[in-house]
Amino acid sequence: QKEVEQNSGPLSVxxxxxxxxxxxxxxxxxxxxxWYRQYSxxxxxxIMSIYSNGDKEDGRFTAQLNKASQYVSLLIRDSQPSDSxxxxxxxxxxxxxxxxxFGRGTSLIVHP
Amino acid sequence: xxxVSQSPSNKVTxxxxxxxxxxxxxxxxxxxxxxxxxxxxxxEFLIYFQGNSAPDxxxxxSDRFSAERTGESVSTLTIQRxxxxxxxxxxxxxSPDGPLPYGYTFGSGTRLTVV
Numbered sequence: 001q002k003e004v005e006q007n008s009g010p011l012s013v014x015x016x017x018x019x020x021x022x023x024x025x026x027x028x029x030x031x032x033x034x035w036y037r038q039y040s041x042x043x044x045x046x047i048m049s050i051y052s053n054g055d056k057e058d059g060r061f062t063a064q065l066n067k068a069s070q071y072v073s074l075l076i077r078d079s080q081p082s083d084s085x086x087x088x089x090x091x092x093x094x095x096x097x098x099x100x101x102f103g104r105g106t107s108l109i110v111h112p
Numbered sequence: 113x114x115x116v117s118q119s120p121s122n123k124v125t126x127x128x129x130x131x132x133x134x135x136x137x138x139x140x141x142x143x144x145x146x147x148x149x150x151x152x153x154x155x156e157f158l159i160y161f162q163g164n165s166a167p168d169x170x171x172x173x174s175d176r177f178s179a180e181r182t183g184e185s186v187s188t189l190t191i192q193r194x195x196x197x198x199x200x201x202x203x204x205x206x207s208p209d210g211p212l213p214y215g216y217t218f219g220s221g222t223r224l225t226v227v
Contacts, residue, residue, distance in 0.1 A: 034215055043203055044155070046215040088155070090216070098143060098209055099168060100216060104154035 002027045004091050006103035013110055019076040021106050023089030026070070032092035033065055033072045038105065039085045048074060079110040114138075116219035118204050124225045125194055133189040133222045137206030144187050145216065146179060147203045155203065161187060162209055194226045 003026040013019045021035075032051045036044035050056045050063040050072065062075040072091075076083055086105040092098055117136040125131050137144050146158040157171035161181040172178070176194075181187035191198055201223050205216040 032214075043201075043218040043221050046217065049215050098162070098207075099145070099157060099160050101157075102147075102155040 002030075002091070002093060002101045004089055004101045004103040006087075006089050006106045008104060009107040010109050011106055013079050013108070015079060015081060015110055015112050017079050017110075019079045019083065019108055019110065021074040021076075021087050021089075021108065022071060023073065023091075023103055024071045025089075025091045025101075027091065027093060027101075028067075028070060030067075030091045030093060033063070034090040034092070034100065035061075035063060035072075035074045036088040036090060036102075037083075037085045038088055044088055076108075079108075081110050081112055084108055084110050116204055116206050116217050118202075118219035118222050120222055121220060122223045122225075124227060127196060127226055128193055130190065130192045131194055131224065133191075133202050133204075133224070135187045135189070135204030135206075135219060137184070137187070137204070138217055140184075141206035141208055141217075142184050143207040143209035144181055145205045145207070146187070146189050147205065148200045149203060149221075150200045158189070158202075191224075194224075196226050199224055199226045 005024045035048040038044045048063040050065045056063045060077045064073045088105045089103040090100040142163045144161040147155040159179045160168040176192045179189045201221045203221045205218045207216045208214045
């Protein structure tokens, strides 16, 4: 059973702070990792993808991958109230099946 | 089209009726996924289509659920004899697929309410 674990939160940070969201996964052979943002009542929106160990930066977002420890994280710098949403971690399975497994998501609240 | 299109956006149906949900993926995306999301819950995988291969139906919760897709085009998800526990948002996503980190683009979903 492939599992993707996230702390459900809510994670509350002040405006301008760094928000750190974490995700662990059970399938050691997983190849690709994604972070989605889902606003209340909306569908998930892809914000970052990563498949190599290390950091990947895109604007205020940084994804960090550590395959040895089987975790992937998302850092949001200079957090804004508009970043308040649920962040879903998704892991693409290894082998011939490319069905992603999603975590249950972490609720982030950025307060002014 | 530019994005994944789902219809209808909202559907209210009486318990016991059949419903059909439609997904039109991004042109050229060979992979198509259906997920279910109950209120306040995570994404529950239902079914996966990849090109002309046999679909992976391992996530379908019962034989009341079925889905079809012709080639790399539109997919329909059918729920027969709907029950109240079927009430959820049904999300469709498409992807170029393959081992590389292609992301999944979601449609806006169909909110199904069974009364």
